[in-house]
Amino acid sequence: MNQIVDRSRDIGEFVPQPDDDMLVCRCEEVTKGEIRKAVHDGMWTITEIRRYLRTGMGLCQGQTCARLVKGIVARELGISPAQLEPATARSPMRPIEMKVLGKEEVSDTWQ
């Protein structure tokens, strides 16, 4: 069951922090400050942050930063990280060349 969230809830002003320029998502080079600002822009779910900033959309697909981003967003919203639904898992689990994905083993025993 989805959770009802009023996106107009007051989460306070964006307050700059000294480590805002620290990289959090290394693949897509997204900083902590950008993530915090995005929350104040209304991006309140991990999925929205990804779509807005590309965090976790790079080669590692969020294996490294997913947990870190979650922590930052949760703190900004004043909620527990466990309340934030993690991003969708998508194939391929590892990056794969187009020529490989396009080359399927041919087999006549379909199902």
Place this chain on the structure above:
Amino acid sequence: MKRYEVIIVGAGPSGLSAAIEAAKRGIKTIVFDENEKPGGQLFKQIHKFFGSKKHHAKIRGFKIGEELLKEADEAGVEVVLNATVIGLYADKEVVVRRGDEVSHYKGDTVIVATGAAENMVTFPGWTLPGVIGAGAAQTMMNLHGIKPGKKILMLGSGNVGLVVSFQLLQAGCEVAALVDAAPKIGGYGVHASKVARTGVPFYLSHTITKAHGEDHVTGVTISKVDEHFSPIEGTEKYFDVDTICMAVGLSPMSQLLKMSGCQMEDNPKKGGQVPITDEYGETSVPGLFAAGDVSGIEEASSAMIEGRMAGVCVAEYLGYCTEEEKEQILAELKEDLESLRQGMFAPANRGKEITETEEGIAVSKNLLQHGFLTEKEVEKYPGVVHKVGVHPVMECTQNIPCNPCQDACPRGCITIGENITYLPIVADGSKCSGCGMCVASCSGQAIFLVDEDCGDGSATVTVPYEFFPIPEEGSKGFGLSRNGEKLCEATVVSVKSVAAYDHTNLLTMRVPKEYAMAARFFKAG
């Protein structure tokens, strides 16, 4: 498309265990693993495991891996390596990349045993080369024979941080400090003690505030933290290191399960996002199972049992064993799993403050904060007794499910009692032969043989010693205290290494007798 009755993703401890249970009941079993070698993390584990005999206690992890592989091979399991499962789709369709093509497989059942990945924490400079995961460090050292660095700072005092710190020392690296933001050490006290006695300082309630360096790590600053884990200004300490190792926990690699559409939950107690399963690992999708760390972070020992459970369930699901048979085996496995999940570090006790042992003895605060027992504290525990002649001194002070020492003594000197988590005691009237089997059997390296008074003003202390070079008999050096301080001059009386010790050398040193209960490590001088 090929169809298998069971497809297992991951050839680590749980995946292989599951495969063995399925294959030995006649099921055609295939295991895919993306790595070039099977065994998951087991082949990086060069230390001896805890537990009971049944749980491979006192056997080194890589040996367990070899045994599992042999067992899998004998059962007829097909293990396919360099095979990356790129997706788990509707109807348990598994797509696998091998070489330059992908193949589609359907499983009547699928067991996902993909394990976990290392967590990271951020601090300015955390992206510099030289900041690595503890698991990565282990891979470099134990699989590829490469030192991760010369001087290393370890962040994280859980078992991974402690074990890897010790392995770094064994590999010849210098460990500058072991740091954790928590106020107490997270892993087993015995693991901490074997690191502490080599002289590695512990900084609890500290965190990394900056990694220094332009294009690689050249140093690190740590700071004390307040109760909200915020660094306290003015408490900075700088260490000249070239590597920072992070052992800050694991997260289940559950993406395949999530992709499959089975119900998931975010459970901090299990380490993150995990599938919702019944107690034997079946997910909300019938016939789709999860086993090992992917369903909740635990130890390899429990992963193996979980794998066996899933394997047996699959066998019953596919009609290869009766429900009665399944129930009986599951009951046994459940009992095993429960015995592993006992003691102070049991999953149920996570986050709880434990101040007393099951025997009612106060837990050593010094051990939790600094990694070693004080001379005064150590006397309170039942394994520490004073006798005439050689006798074991067991500095085992926390209730963990482990009992090889009890079986190790051919003369029955050591007993654990009815509960596997009880602290070992020296049996009344027993007579120690000084064979050293107990010393070598203790996975925590917490048993010493001591002759407190040799009659000439000296004492002998036998310590487990797993470092190179092995000191020569007659060589001189120093007896180190439990926190690695030089206490006294020491002479190596003997270094024994027999097959039964399994690479744990027993180094006996002669020290002045007043240091019999203080000297716990030898440093060549």
Place this chain on the structure above:
Amino acid sequence: MAVKNKADVIIVGAGIIGCAVAYYLTKKGKSVIVLEASDNIGNGGSSRNGGGVRQSGRDPRELPLAMYGIEKLWPGLSDELGVDCEYHKEGNLRLGKTEKHLEILQGLTERAKACGLDVRMIDAKEVKQINPHLSDEVIGASWCPTDGHANPMVTTLAFYRKARMQGARFITGEPVKRLRKVKGRLREVLTESGDVYEGDFVLVAAGYASRKILGTVGVDVPMHVELMECLVTEAEPPMFNQMLGTAEADFYGHQSDHGSFVFGGSSGLELNNKDEGAKNSPGNAAITAPCICRGIMKYFPELADAKIVRTWAGYIDICQDGVPVLGFVDDIPGLVVACAFSGHGFGIAPAVGEQLAMLITEGKTSVDISGLRYGRFQAKI
């Protein structure tokens, strides 16, 4: 049941249409509440499409909206919303490899030309001049230089962000149960959670879910869904900036500012694909992405080594006649409909948003949308 929440307009669905209408309405000083069933803003087709901002290939009934949007709205959108929507107006190539393909393209081109669009057929040589990376199999294309592409995820969230800044209230995780007329006018929206929202107008822009919601006041849009898929590569060096499509419909897509290629396509089994995906997100079919890859490589051999990092699926809500249903419903005062975009709603979304906001506030639109009215469906004989 007490009415808890009032606004001038209640919008059902926080996709790009809902967000855009909310933006243009709040810009005009109207109060707006947007209700979204999923946890995420723009969780449907708005975030799952290939990012085309096209006029070519469109039905003449929706072409005016597309042309208006590209002329008046898209060029200044990033500045207006304060977020870079990565809009590029650098043309659309619709590629053909056979004479039959060229015939299809010719037909589309003639129709669009008749509506005043600058679009023409070009030969293989000219195709190569525009995009030298294409394979020699391409023998011709239709070329519309004013078409382009943008980043759909960011554009949707940019409308949301600005609307929210202007006071629109967005509530996610609040699925609608039914609409309710009060004294002859549609006024209330009742949600599954028991909440009641009241407005002078209710806009239903909820993709395929609109059908069920509209059904609660006896309105039905003839449409069905198909589960389509897209994939994205790792970042590659910049190669080209046109939007691409093919006469054979093997794939469509573009290279994004980020460098990754976003391509959509199909396996041909979309009508009957099974969806056993996770919550809030439909599942992929195992055979679709490989099929899309094979399609792409026929046209771009040099992308064979580009790594796919992610694939995803999304429903398109396909109208009986392939164009959306937009505007008032004559016999339900207060109701505004915007659904059944049939897989090409993104490019016209800003225009739809602006025009529907005008319709709600002024009772009329400046662009003719009469061909898209609700009452247009009739039996064949």
